[in-house]
Amino acid sequence: MSASFKRLMEDSREMSRRSFLAIAGWVGFTAASAIALYQSLKFVYPNATYEDPPAFKADAPGTYGVGSTTVLIDKRVVINHDPNGFYAISLICTHLGCTPRYFQDVTSDLVDAGTSISKDPDTGQQATKASPALPGFKCPCHGSRYFRDAINFFGPAPRPMDRVHLEVAPDGKLLIDRSVIVDRAFRLKV
Amino acid sequence: MTVIRAALDEMFAVIGQMVGSVFRHGLPLTDKIAARTALTNFFLHIHPVRVRRSWIRMSYTLCLGGLSFFLFIVLTVTGLFLMFYYVPSTSHAYQDMRDLQFVVTFGGVIRNMHRWAAHAMVITVWLHMARVFLTGSYKKPREFNWGVGTLLLLITLLLSFTGYLLPWDQLSIWAVTVGTNMAKYAPIAGPYTRYLLIGGRVVGDNALLRFYVLHVVGLPLAAFLLMVVHFWRVRKDGFSGGL
Amino acid sequence: MATETRDRIAARDRVEQRRRQEAPSTVRDDSEDEMVVSFPEFVFKEFIAAVAMTVFLILVSIWLQAPLLGKANPGMTPNPSKAPWYFLGLQELLSRFPPLMAGVAFPTFVIVLMILVPFLDRNPSRRPSERKVAIILFALYTAIVVALVIIGTFFRGHEFVWDWGWVLGNPQTCGGKPC
Numbered sequence: 001m002s003a004s005f006k007r008l009m010e011d012s013r014e015m016s017r018r019s020f021l022a023i024a025g026w027v028g029f030t031a032a033s034a035i036a037l038y039q040s041l042k043f044v045y046p047n048a049t050y051e052d053p054p055a056f057k058a059d060a061p062g063t064y065g066v067g068s069t070t071v072l073i074d075k076r077v078v079i080n081h082d083p084n085g086f087y088a089i090s091l092i093c094t095h096l097g098c099t100p101r102y103f104q105d106v107t108s109d110l111v112d113a114g115t116s117i118s119k120d121p122d123t124g125q126q127a128t129k130a131s132p133a134l135p136g137f138k139c140p141c142h143g144s145r146y147f148r149d150a151i152n153f154f155g156p157a158p159r160p161m162d163r164v165h166l167e168v169a170p171d172g173k174l175l176i177d178r179s180v181i182v183d184r185a186f187r188l189k190v
Numbered sequence: 191m192t193v194i195r196a197a198l199d200e201m202f203a204v205i206g207q208m209v210g211s212v213f214r215h216g217l218p219l220t221d222k223i224a225a226r227t228a229l230t231n232f233f234l235h236i237h238p239v240r241v242r243r244s245w246i247r248m249s250y251t252l253c254l255g256g257l258s259f260f261l262f263i264v265l266t267v268t269g270l271f272l273m274f275y276y277v278p279s280t281s282h283a284y285q286d287m288r289d290l291q292f293v294v295t296f297g298g299v300i301r302n303m304h305r306w307a308a309h310a311m312v313i314t315v316w317l318h319m320a321r322v323f324l325t326g327s328y329k330k331p332r333e334f335n336w337g338v339g340t341l342l343l344l345i346t347l348l349l350s351f352t353g354y355l356l357p358w359d360q361l362s363i364w365a366v367t368v369g370t371n372m373a374k375y376a377p378i379a380g381p382y383t384r385y386l387l388i389g390g391r392v393v394g395d396n397a398l399l400r401f402y403v404l405h406v407v408g409l410p411l412a413a414f415l416l417m418v419v420h421f422w423r424v425r426k427d428g429f430s431g432g433l
Numbered sequence: 434m435a436t437e438t439r440d441r442i443a444a445r446d447r448v449e450q451r452r453r454q455e456a457p458s459t460v461r462d463d464s465e466d467e468m469v470v471s472f473p474e475f476v477f478k479e480f481i482a483a484v485a486m487t488v489f490l491i492l493v494s495i496w497l498q499a500p501l502l503g504k505a506n507p508g509m510t511p512n513p514s515k516a517p518w519y520f521l522g523l524q525e526l527l528s529r530f531p532p533l534m535a536g537v538a539f540p541t542f543v544i545v546l547m548i549l550v551p552f553l554d555r556n557p558s559r560r561p562s563e564r565k566v567a568i569i570l571f572a573l574y575t576a577i578v579v580a581l582v583i584i585g586t587f588f589r590g591h592e593f594v595w596d597w598g599w600v601l602g603n604p605q606t607c608g609g610k611p612c
Binding site: 041044045046049050051052095096097098141 | 364367368371372382385386389390391392394395396
């Protein structure tokens, strides 16, 4: 009786050791596979890209008259010079990344159609029946529209276009860094 | 004289053996011979040896599944041809497309065939699926194969989408810019997914190379594997035919 | 050929022969239920379909040029910018709903729903007359997809704004002027 019980105990201990090893083996295998998968993802995730560097130089500040809007199309950046200073817009639609285009008038067709257009929260300008035309940007992909200061007012765009940092470089030219996104109140006074 | 005759006899015997080693059963003049051929031939064995007439009625299947597979073959062959003249880099790709159109003999036709066959495949796969739905063929025991088919439809669309970037024209870059920006909106993993997919922040050289690799190797391989499973399941679960 | 296969076929042929001898008057019944050899009957049908498709493709490819616009230019988005037709339904949704919904959640939902169709449809019948609900739902789904594709293809003009003028593809001019 005791001998067979002892054997049963030994058997079950043997079995549990075996199943423990089996479980440990499968856990190890799963963990190793997960790590391998993670490493594979790391492999295809680029560490360095050879894209156009985000910072570049434009012309000297004096070139841009007060009230002007300059589209630097191959850099996808807009330089606005307002009476209170310069600011730069990253010309990438916040909806799905198309390049909006600048127009002298992005509002009058909406005013004609009776669509109510919100007031520009920064400049306070509003398109009305009396003066329907406001300058701004229209995106060709899904029809988002922005005021001249990059604030969206129509279409699927979820937020205003990004403002990026600009400063005057030692050689007197404007240095624009597209990788640094700045606050909407940012202005560069020259 | 007898020597020559003997040599000729030997030669004909050898030729006969050669032909016989390839075409083992002769012309399929009777059902028996045809069945043997179907049973032993690797390529024909994708079909069952015998089928009910109702299963293969043209008005029932419209041959849509078969045509989808055939279009996949057409796309493989024409795609292979195009690869001889195409370099996936932003400085070459567009010029290569112009060359295919204006310099390479029949280059334009091959490119057009690749393009239109891709459109046709989207249509045939979609219609095949509609046929399977309308005849209720996805019901037990074919639930699994319906799922495989759905994944094949998805891969067909992804193949089209990756191929869309390769000409590197204005149509390509903006379709892919919009498409990959969509991935950006996925919760948490979104921005990383986009960076991974196009290998950078903007659609450029890395994106072109990645899409090329996916288009010519990755996705066709996945499609091929799923197709093998799909056809195998059709054999094992039986033709759905006959309502 | 492996000997067993040959033996098996020979045995089967003998059985067949005996059956024929016992009922020599058996002829093909030509009904839908008749078993026919798939080769060459079925294979020939497929062959005809493949040849017809090849001829069709070659003819289309000779007459119809695949589109190729100007070289890719990250600074200039063509106006309007349209996806290939089979994605235009998605683009239409994207222009109306937030991208997380239209671009991520909705397509994922549709794909999962499609895979789950055999498990959601509890009706065991395959007769169209007994599956009215399934067929009506499918017809509705198809109609929505087709409508979205047609709207995207023909009724979306510059800036993807509604346009009744059948704007096909990507016009290269804006009111006569290049844009």
